[in-house]
Amino acid sequence: MTVYTSGLVAAVRKASGNIEKPLDGFHIVVDAGNGAGGFFAGKVLEPLGAATSGSQFLEPDGLFPNHIPNPEDKVAMEAITQAVLDNKADLGIIFDTDVDRSAAVDSTGLELNRNRLIALMSAIVLEEHPGTTIVTDSVTSDGLTTFIEKKLGGKHHRFKRGYRNVIDEAIRLNSAGEESHLAIETSGHGALKENHWLDDGAYLMVKLLNKLASARASGADGGSKVLTDLVEGLQEPTVAVELRLKIDQNHADLKGGSFREYGEAVLKHLENITDSDPKLQKAPVNYEGVRVSGYGGWFLLRLSLHDPVLPLNIEAPSNDHAVKLGLAVLAAVNDFPALDTSALDKFLDV
Numbered sequence: 001m002t003v004y005t006s007g008l009v010a011a012v013r014k015a016s017g018n019i020e021k022p023l024d025g026f027h028i029v030v031d032a033g034n035g036a037g038g039f040f041a042g043k044v045l046e047p048l049g050a051a052t053s054g055s056q057f058l059e060p061d062g063l064f065p066n067h068i069p070n071p072e073d074k075v076a077m078e079a080i081t082q083a084v085l086d087n088k089a090d091l092g093i094i095f096d097t098d099v100d101r102s103a104a105v106d107s108t109g110l111e112l113n114r115n116r117l118i119a120l121m122s123a124i125v126l127e128e129h130p131g132t133t134i135v136t137d138s139v140t141s142d143g144l145t146t147f148i149e150k151k152l153g154g155k156h157h158r159f160k161r162g163y164r165n166v167i168d169e170a171i172r173l174n175s176a177g178e179e180s181h182l183a184i185e186t187s188g189h190g191a192l193k194e195n196h197w198l199d200d201g202a203y204l205m206v207k208l209l210n211k212l213a214s215a216r217a218s219g220a221d222g223g224s225k226v227l228t229d230l231v232e233g234l235q236e237p238t239v240a241v242e243l244r245l246k247i248d249q250n251h252a253d254l255k256g257g258s259f260r261e262y263g264e265a266v267l268k269h270l271e272n273i274t275d276s277d278p279k280l281q282k283a284p285v286n287y288e289g290v291r292v293s294g295y296g297g298w299f300l301l302r303l304s305l306h307d308p309v310l311p312l313n314i315e316a317p318s319n320d321h322a323v324k325l326g327l328a329v330l331a332a333v334n335d336f337p338a339l340d341t342s343a344l345d346k347f348l349d350v
């Protein structure tokens with residue numbers, strides 16, 4: 001552990017031009033959610049000179065008495081945001097149980113997770129490696145693609161859900177001659193080529209600290225603004241939801257087949273229905289499920305990696321637009337009685 005944490009500390013010192021305490025004067029709070037990430041406060045931030053008072057839930061407790069340690073979870077993100085605001089901290093850092101996922105919160109309480117974290121990491125990596133390909137999971141937003149390609153001059157390769165899938169794809173691209181330095185999921189899993197493609201949430205946060213430290217070393221004193229500025233221009237949808245539609249594996253409509261076969265049949269049917277609707281356009285390149293644009297937004301219906309579930313992501317510029325997209329999905333999935341559409345029904349208020 002000492003070898004690992006001293007490597008993280010050394011990386012930030014190096015980024016600052018070898019200053020011993022490059023984060024002196026910064027106040028950074030950590031929320032480990034009672035998982036394994038509590039070390040980051042005492043073993044990484046403090047040796048670098050940052051104050052960490054107000055950090056919370058640093059003691060491991062497998063019952064997770066405070067909140068689920070998950071940087072995608074609303075309650076978890078509210079907890080770290082509140083800690084940042086209460087302590088008037090410069091930055092908040094949150095980890096999942098085993099520190100392979102992470103996210104941050106800036107000094108104003110802006111959450112830097114999901115698409116925003118990918119945008120931020122892409123900005124950092126593309127400064128170091130202009131033009132490189134960023135590999136992400138399938139539920140990333142259209143705004144993220146525009147940001148990576150138009151603002152940052154990189155290439156966005158939206159692949160499949162699953163951290164192993166995105167990392168393996170980035171490794172494959174490199175061996176096929178296409179340079180990629182970052183594989184990252186909206187879940188907060190992320191891996192860099194320079195870190196031997198390790199799925200390491202602490203290292204992602206070190207890349208943010210490097211930015212703070214180098215800005216400070218060059219005389220800038222805007223706290224976490226150096227990070228927030230990097231995501232400026234990222235278009236964000238007004239509505240972004242994930243609804244999980246369960247397949248009842250014991251339902252007669254499966255006719256003895258597997259839930260996967262059933263899910264594939266749902267997806268095929270949805271694809272046929274959307275093909276015949278002129279208001280909807282199938283994504284020209286897509287590696288997982290059915291991704292469709294329309295009404296100024298998009299939806300993706302796909303099979304879960306592990307569960308008998310079809311997760312449905314919808315992003316749209318307004319609730320009305322999101323409802324139109326949801327209704328298009330409902331028209332297809334209603335023909336499959338083993339599918340529990342209650343989450344979608346509730347969203348659509350039908």
Ligand SMILES: O=P(O)(O)OC[C@H]1O[C@H](O)[C@H](O)[C@@H](O)[C@@H]1O
Nearest residue numbers: 161162163187303304305306311
């Ligand atoms: O397909 P889902 O049920 O949404 O789950 C997808 C998720 O599964 C696991 O948690 C993996 O660690 C993640 O990398 C992945 O994103």
